[in-house]
Amino acid sequence: MSQFDKDDVEHMGLLKLDVLGVRMQSSIAHTVAEIQRTKGATLELEQVPLDDPATYELIASTRTLGCFQIESPGQRELVGKFGPETFNDLIIDISLFRPGPVKSDMINPFLRARQGWSTPQFVHEDLRPILEETQGVVVFHEQGMRIVSVMTGCSLAEADETRRSMNTQVGIDDVRTWFYPTVLRRGYSLEVVEKVWDILRSFASFGFCKAHAAAFALPTYQSAWLKTHHPAAFYAGILTFDPGMYPKRLILDDARHFGVEILGIDINRSTQVYEVEPTPTGEGVRVPFFEVKGINTHEVERLVAGQPYQSLSDAWNRSGIARPTAEHLVLTGAFDQLYDIDRNRSVRERGHLTRRDLLLQLADLDRRSRGDGPGQLLLDLGDDPATTLASGLPEMTLGESVRAELDLLGLDVSKHVVEFFRPMLTELGITRAEQLLNCRSEQEIYIAGVKVATQTPPIRNGKRVIFLTLDDATGPLDATFFEDFQVPYASTVFSSWLLLVRGHVRRTGPRGVSIRATGAWELGAVHEHWRAAGADAVRQALMSDRPVGVESAGSRVLVHASGFRVSPYADVLPAGPVTKLWHSSPGSSGW
Incomplete structure (x- = not known):
């Protein structure tokens, strides 16, 4: 190895090789290993x-x-x-x-x-x-x-x-x-x-x-082949090594559309990586411990080494995890299976434990393990936290559970976030991703979803273009904001997570569909207006918010040696910073 500049190496007559680290290769290797583990079949991709x-x-x-x-x-x-x-x-x-x-x-x-x-x-x-x-x-x-x-x-x-x-x-x-x-x-x-x-x-x-x-086309074909014929193992590999441009929560939703069940954190079944498990309807993928916010490698290793656990106190005493980690595990449902906690149970049984009960029990476990002070003698007075009875506190609602998952995992495992807005979206006639192919060219539509990516790549005319991808629980939706509609709406696009977007459909082939965006609003604010004033008021507000498209005056343009013009805001570096909830590229201001 040498530290010579790549151009100097060539002048010296040495051979220069670009060695790329492609995470997709690790994803494919994990996929093949999962097929071997779950089906006993050795797959030779070659x-x-x-x-x-x-x-x-x-x-x-x-x-x-x-x-x-x-x-x-x-x-x-x-x-x-x-x-x-x-x-x-x-x-x-x-x-x-x-x-x-x-x-x-x-x-x-x-x-x-x-x-x-x-x-x-x-x-x-x-x-x-x-x-x-x-x-x-x-x-x-x-x-x-x-x-x-x-x-x-x-x-x-x-x-x-x-x-x-x-x-x-x-x-x-x-x-x-x-x-x-x-x-x-x-x-x-x-x-x-x-x-x-x-x-x-x-x-x-x-x-x-x-x-x-051709070298790139081979893993392209292999990854598509694995997704076609071994979807559960494919998603286990993709989610473990995260080689793509989209956040994991979009990949989870895509897995659901391919019939792969998403299995939440489980204290006795989760491991260090995403793994395939059989389910009553086919196959699922189990979320691993490393997705939990704040957990470290040593805690994950101790949790896996100590499986199976009989109770929360058993996991607390034998794994040695920190209290914040244990709380995050409880809130994300890691002990639900162990204690038969079911948020969907219509009638709550007397004496049945809830996640809130487990949090109280955890506080007692932490206090007991630390004692009341230096040198304090602990006596067995029949108040062992392991035997604490149910407190009668209500179970977390589905909305609270999903919020906890988003906060602590960066994933909405239990239910897609957009599903909470379904009544409003249905009443307003919002177009879903699964309906997009039925739209005619130049038709004006409204779409809504979770922001999963923003990009501002170089384009031929040197102007700034914002590419936005939303996820509405039925698939991804791609919208493009050209410069004439960036002035009134770019701030909303970059600063909001849930978005309602207006645009015109552009058909470029049987399956070639994109949307030229002409407006964007924060979905939460629209939902509040809908709850307060109704659908007609929302429609009127959206119809009246139609600013005349104006291009930014005096935009700077960089000119390449080949004559190619490029906006100074265009992406020229790898994507970053990485967030769990959405991807944004370096040319994107804000997030």
Whole structure:
């Protein structure tokens, strides 16, 4: 190993390798291990055929949350329009969703030709053998190199050096000075030269070589195959290693839609990782101890080592956990199974313990373990906390339980948060994610849900765009705020967790659906207004809140060497800071 700069290493003639740490590989390994543990079957992923129809059907359905490389809003829209049917299609899809093809506007021509809406366009017949597999557009680095080689007569090695030198404006100018006269001398027209140059210049900034894309496409396919055929084990791996861009609570909800039951914290069944368990209806995934707020590695290890426990006092005395950890375990239902606590019981039995009773018992256990003071002699007076009777306190409501789960786990295990707003959403006619495919293009709709992601990625025109993803318990909803509607609503989008959004549907294919947002409100405030004044008052308030879209005046724009314009607020770093309830990217102000 050395500390030389990557560019200096190349000048010295040394081989430079980029070694990536991909958490999806750990997720897949855990998934395979869970399949082995629960079914006794050894799965060799390398032997899995790459032409499984069910897997490509899942990918084309856009239900790809948790799948490597194809779970982002943009990728879900792209696979819905593309409809990959082969492994090579996956390679192309991953390569298309890069800055190079986006900047050179290659995605739309590719999709139009792919779906038969237009014929592939080749700048020159000499380029047909190079671009035929990608519908006449440049997708891979190798294609750019071959174009330079064919049109100038240089070797592929020289073409690669040419491509690499185009990462600065000086390099672009030098290549252009050589490229134009060289190609013109070989008999190509000026019109062809200019069209090819525009493509090469735009593509130069960043793209994929096909081998790189193929290496990424393999775990993409494998993760989609596992989600299709072993969903419970797949979610156990994804939730344990958290390799994706979305918070775990959205992945939990996605698991429910695939028939995987979410099993809460249990003092005798939870472990260090998410594990698959059989359920009366199929399979479920058990939430592990490490999700509990404030718990440390040593406490988790002691809890697992001491299983099974007979009571709260047994767990307290043998595990040595801190009182705050024990309280968090009680509040999140870790002892419910042990004490037969059922919040859904219609009639509460006399003498039946509740979580509040367990908290009182825990306080007694803590006081007894510490004594009343230094040197205090503890006598057995029949008041052992282990035998404390029920106090008669009421059980926590479902709402209180879910709030505790969100506060202490960052997950809504018992019930989806949006379900508490269902009466209002139904009366107002709010569109749910499961209904979105039935909406017509340009239809105005209202959507509502929990915020799970905000992004401000670079786009071609250099303006700031906010991509918002909501979860409404039936699936994810993606909305886009362009600059003309950011001034009145961006603060609400970034500072609120529960949102009501107005927008217009944009249909781009059978499963290609997005929403151009024109308004956003805090869902809790809307709910309070609904309870106080009714649905008609809420509709009137929403209808009257229609500010005229205004773009920010004098927005700064950064210009890349290739000519690409980018907003200074665009995401250029990995996502962060990470929160349990939602993801936000570094270009996002506020959260």
